[in-house]
Structures are given as C-alpha cells and as structure tokens.
Amino acid sequence: MNPTALIAEDEPLLAQGLQADLKRLWPELQITGLAGDGHGAVEQALALKPAICFFDIRMPGLSGLEAAQALAEDWPEGSAFPLLVFVTAYDQYALQAFDAQAVDYLVKPVEPARLGACIERLKKRLAAATASAAPQGMDRTLEQLRSLLGGALQGTPAAPRLEVIQASAGNLVHMVPVDEVLYFEAADKYVRVVTAEREHLIRLSLRELLPQLDAQKFWQVHRSLVVRANAISTALRDDSGKVFLTLRGRPERLTASRLYAHLFKGM
C-alpha cells in the first residue's frame, strides 16, 4: 500500500507548492488531506490516519506544535502514530530543539534537495516500522514532543505570578485565591476554575494563563488541564498510557494524557 500524508499549512500557495514538490520527488506518496489551520489539521489527521504529517509551525487556531500535542494525546491505541515533519520559515527554538532524528523539519523556502533528504529519511523510517511493528516509535515521539513543548515554554518570559483569580458573574466579581484552585480546565474560549466549593469561568485561554502560574505547584497534565499538584490524591495508570487522577475534595476523576504520564511515577 502506498504511504499517505497530510499537509497542514495556512498559506495556500505554500501548501500547493509542497504538494507539487512531493508529487515530483515521491510519486507514490498520496496526499490524502490538506488543512489550513491547526484544528483542521488535528481533525483530519485523526480521521484519515496518514503515515506522515507535514505541519507548519505558525498556523491559526493551533500552532504546529500544539496540533502535534493534541494529536499525541488523542491518537487511538493500536494504530501507528504518524511521522511528523515540521515546516517553518524561521522559528529558532523549534530548530534548536530538534536533534533531527525521528522527526524531521524543513525550512521555508523548501529546497528540493533538502526535501529529497527528508523523503529518504521518511522512507527509511516507514520501512523500519513495517519490519518490526515496534510500538516504541510512540515513546520516542512523545519524548521529542515533550522536549519541543518544553523548549517552546522556555521561550516565554516568566509573567508576573497570579495571586487572585478575578472571575466575574454578571455584576459580581469573585476573588478566588490561586492557592484554593484545585484545577483549571480549558473550555472553548474560557477556562473553568474549579475550587473545592464551586467553579467559575474566566475569559482567558489556558495558554495565556499558564505562564502566570507557579509550575512547581500547578502541573499541566493534559493540553486542556492544569492541576494543583498537592490536590491530587491518587494517580492510576491504564494500559494505553493514560493516567486517571482522583482529587482531595472533589468527586470527579481527571485524565492525564500520556504526554504527561511521566509526571506520575513512584519515588
């Protein structure tokens, strides 16, 4: 069966150009999907299960890195995780974070010779994967995504620490001390702020909130979930690599993705 690929690129001409170059240099490769933004890229990748994903780094909706993170968290068990190739015009942190092994990256404008080398690397990886059917590919991908996301986070300067969350409900503003918050959960354009007694909605994205929290106290355990570490009571790992968390003072169970499962190991 011919390998399949998805291209996520917000600039139409660049998507078209990459598609044409791939067709010329790797005629057997089937481009099964084109996405113009990060959310579309995740949806299409989950639906089409391509062998290879070309993700632009700067896209509307989700960045290429965020889309890869969402993909790693939501990817179903049992099917091979796509080989990721990031495409970027100029994003130094991303380039530094790669050691150019499993996942490749391309710099725009993409030179045909460089694309050819990338194709050779992808072909080798595809052949190795079918020969061994080894599941460690996922672990390696997770490892790399972790370091990439870590690099992206380090790029953001430490914002002033938030002490109190101001959550408005009509004309009333609730002043919620950050230390009373059990967890933050992203919900569309809002963030749910959950304390032992009640919950609030604030108009802020988790991405904007995260740099203002103390990373020692508040752990990101999923792309849409940040939990206060000392509010976690137990962590139970299942076979798929996910971790289920129970909290002190709340009945619900939370799910940590496999990208963050490494946080929950016995001492």
Place this chain on the structure above:
Amino acid sequence: MLAHPPRTPAESLRNRAFRGAAIQVLCIVIALLLWQLDDHKPLGPSLLYSLAIGNSCWLFIDLGMHGLARLLNPAGAAGGHWPGWPGMVIIVAVGSVAGYTVGSSLVDHFTGFTSPSLFATRSTGIVTLLAAVGATYFFYSRERMHQQQTAAEAAHALALENQLKLLQSQLEPHMLFNTLANLRVLIGIDPERAQAMLDRLIAFLRATLNASRTSSHPLAAEFARLADYLALMEVRMGPRLRVAFELPAELRDCMVPPLLLQPLVENAIKHGLEPKVEGGRIEVSAQRHGDDLRLAVRDTGVGLARVASPEATTDQGTHYGTAHVRARLEASFGSRARFELQAAGDAEGGTLALIVLPCPAANAPTA
C-alpha cells in the same frame, strides 16, 4: 545646564592632570614674560613666585567653584561643577587676590625675599587676574566642548540603535522567508503574478531601507508603501485577507513620517488576522477633522485581549511596534500628536489603532 553623561573616575583624573599641567605651563610663560620685560631681576625667583601664585590661584578658584556649585545644587551630579557665571566672577576675583597673597607670602617665607603687596604693584596684580580669568575661561570652554561632544555622540548612538531596531522589525525573517517561499512557488505556476509580487517586494524593501533617510513623505506615498506590503500579505494569506484603503484626494499631500503606519498594519496582521482561522479585513483610512489628521488602522481580527496577553508579547512585536509609533510621534510632533489602541467598537470586533496628528499645511489656502 548641559545634560551630559558623568565622567568616569579615570577620565576625571586625566582631566585634572591636564589642568595641572596647563597651569604650570601658563605660570612659566608668565614668569618668562615678566623676566623679559624687567631684565634687572634674576629668572629663578620670578619662576618661583609665578608658580606659587598660579597654583594657589588654581587651588582657591577650583575649591571655590566646587564649593559654590555644591551649595547651589546639593543633589550634586545633575548640574555638574559649574555654579554659573555670576558666582564664578566673584570666585575668580576673590580667588586671584587670595592666590596672589598666599602664593607670594609662601615664597617670601621660604626664601626671605620681600615681595611688594598686591596693591603696591598694580601690573603683577593685573597679570594674575588676567591669567586667572583666561585660564578659567579656557577650562570652561574645553569642558563645554567635551560635554557637547559626548551628548552628540550619545544622541548619534541612540539614533543608530533606533534605526537598527526599525530595520529588524520590518525585515522580520518570518515575513521575509515566507514571502520568498510564496514567490518560489509562484514562479513555477504563474510567472506573471510572480513578477508582480517581486515588484511589490522590491518596492517594500526599498522603502524600508530608505525610510531612515527622510524625515517625512506625502500621505499618498505612505499609502502606496502599505499597499505594497498588504499585496504581499494578500498573496500569502489568499482569501483570508481582505484589504481596503480610504485616502481622500485633498489629504494626499499631507506630510507624515515615512512608514509611520507600517508597524500598526503589521500588528493588525500578526496579532489580529493571522491567528484568526477565518481571517478577516484590514482597513487603512485617513480623515481630516479641523486641523487634525486622523489615521486609522482597523482589523476584524481576534482583538485586543489576545494582544495584551503574555503570549503575544513574547516576541515583543506588539510592544515594540506601538512604542515605536509613540516615540516617532513624540519626536516629530511633541504633545500635539496622540496614539490610541482600542477595541473596535462595532459588532465585527477586532482592533482599532488611531493616530491623530496636526496637519495645518494642507488647510484652506491662505491667500
């Protein structure tokens, strides 16, 4: 009086050593002159008196100057060591008399000669006073020149730094390489459009590199440069970007600082429309309100909440862009211009950046 960077201790010491050496030379020259005029006297004592009187004058005048400066300006630093001319006239006069008296009495004391009092020999007194005034004026001018020079150097360095920052922000690598990548694809599939795009890129680059050389250009030229930039962005973003310009004919010749609006248009794209999945519209308009020229850049992007977020300021894009616009308005128009960044006040949302500046030049004809 003159704002100037303070000297380093080493510079201070070097300056003092220079003054000391200059005083000694002046004393020797005066001694030689007096000796020349009056050939009955031996040279040795003349030299001795001249040096003693000159150095005591220096001591008194210098101490007096620093003392008075500190008295008038207890905070120190800012005003330097200059107490102003009226105070200085008194200090030079008193310092010369005291310097002559103390200097000559010292030599009298150690050599056993008796020199006439200051008031008995008018010529020596006048020479001392003239030398003191001359030396003071000489040092004052030298100091002033030094301050003006360092101030000019500092201003020059600042201007260079600003130019460099402007260039860096406008030749942003992400923009440049993405544009080139688009161009590369267009060359293969639509050479004519590729040429048109290249022409726009050339015009944009030329304008960016030339912007620092002129202080103003007509509004029509400003809009043409924005059109170049936005045409490049239209190729890149495809149907996600729609552009509208509004420039009334009578405002075409209003003069504005070159590429004043460029950072605002870039921000509208980068922080407003690029992050928005469905894209949107950008409108650049100019209007006259009385003597005011109102320049507006409005987008229908994700809005200010995002712009003010820590994520958006990571690359300092927004902050640098708006700070730069403010600084240029301040430099060109002082307090007569203003800049506002606000949420666009209609249902479509997005951001409105507004510049209001005086533009009386194109007012109703005066004759």
